[in-house]
Amino acid sequence: MKVRGGVSVPQQMPTGYNVYPPGSWDLYENLYYCASRRSSPRQTTSDFNDGNAQCNAFLEDLPQLRFMIERLIEYLGKTTDLIESLISQNLGLGGYFMKELNRDKIEPLKVLCYPKAITEEEIRAWQHQDSSCITLVGQDDTGGYQVLKDAKWVDIKPTKGALVINVGDILQVWSNNRFKSATHRVLNNRERRRCSFAFATNPKKLVSSLPQFTSEMNRPAAYQSFFYEDYMVKRVRNKTHPPAKPEDFADIPIYAL
Numbered sequence: 437m438k439v440r441g442g443v444s445v446p447q448q449m450p451t452g453y454n455v456y457p458p459g460s461w462d463l464y465e466n467l468y469y470c471a472s473r474r475s476s477p478r479q480t481t482s483d484f485n486d487g488n489a490q491c492n493a494f495l496e497d498l499p500q501l502r503f504m505i506e507r508l509i510e511y512l513g514k515t516t517d518l519i520e521s522l523i524s525q526n527l528g529l530g531g532y533f534m535k536e537l538n539r540d541k542i543e544p545l546k547v548l549c550y551p552k553a554i555t556e557e558e559i560r561a562w563q564h565q566d567s568s569c570i571t572l573v574g575q576d577d578t579g580g581y582q583v584l585k586d587a588k589w590v591d592i593k594p595t596k597g598a599l600v601i602n603v604g605d606i607l608q609v610w611s612n613n614r615f616k617s618a619t620h621r622v623l624n625n626r627e628r629r630r631c632s633f634a635f636a637t638n639p640k641k642l643v644s645s646l647p648q649f650t651s652e653m654n655r656p657a658a659y660q661s662f663f664y665e666d667y668m669v670k671r672v673r674n675k676t677h678p679p680a681k682p683e684d685f686a687d688i689p690i691y692a693l
């Protein structure tokens with residue numbers, strides 16, 4: 437074992453594991469899990485092996501992990517379906533609209549661990565908007581999650597059994613700015629490390645502002661169309677090669693018209 441930022445990790449790390457080097461904007465470790473929910477409403481072992489083996493590492497010495505992750509993804513997937521249906525209704529599009537639009541979605545589960553802060557309260561996940569359609573966040577009772585509201589950081593205190601629901605960039609683009617992607621960050625303290633998970637819904641096809649919020653309302657599209665994968669490549673590059681000038685930062689405004 438070696439200690440990185442206060443967290444012990446095995447030398448040989450599984451696929452899907454990531455930690456950012458010291459000095460990065462984000463200072464946490466994470467593991468990714470993905471499962472396709474297309475073929476069957478319930479998770480099966482083959483869902484986890486089918487094309488997603490790269491990001492699904494189940495540690496042999498934690499036999500309960502796989503069971504828990506499968507149940508968690510199933511539960512979060514159903515919750516996402518419900519929320520998408522409520523948002524679709526709220527937008528006046530009918531309950532199944534987003535489900536259809538998002539038919540081929542990818543739903544990664546990111547499990548995060550933030551080491552204790554070294555000096556005082558420190559920013560561990562830099563302020564950002566999620567690239568997703570929506571994200572469901574579960575946090576332990578450490579605290580530190582904040583959302584920017586009216587130019588002030590507001591604590592989102594952990595509540596047992598509650599999830600934080602974030603609107604992401606894709607919903608902002610689809611709704612032509614009717615829904616706004618939430619700016620959030622995570623602070624950590626010297627007392628405790630923090631654990632959380634984020635379950636995102638990401639589209640696989642071309643993303644455009646929907647005609648229901650543009651041509652049908654006589655309003656211009658606020659964004660040009662783009663493929664989610666291309667957007668992700670730019671965002672991931674931000675993390676490994678932080679841009680020197682703020683205007684080079686790849687965020688959803690790069691697609692603004």
Ligand SMILES: O=C(O)CCC(=O)C(=O)O
Pocket residue numbers: 546548561566573574575581620622632633634
């Ligand atoms: O750890 C958290 O509570 C949030 C993580 C987050 O914002 C993200 O992964 O995008």
Ligand SMILES: [Fe+2]
Pocket residue numbers: 564565566620
């Ligand atoms: Fe986030």
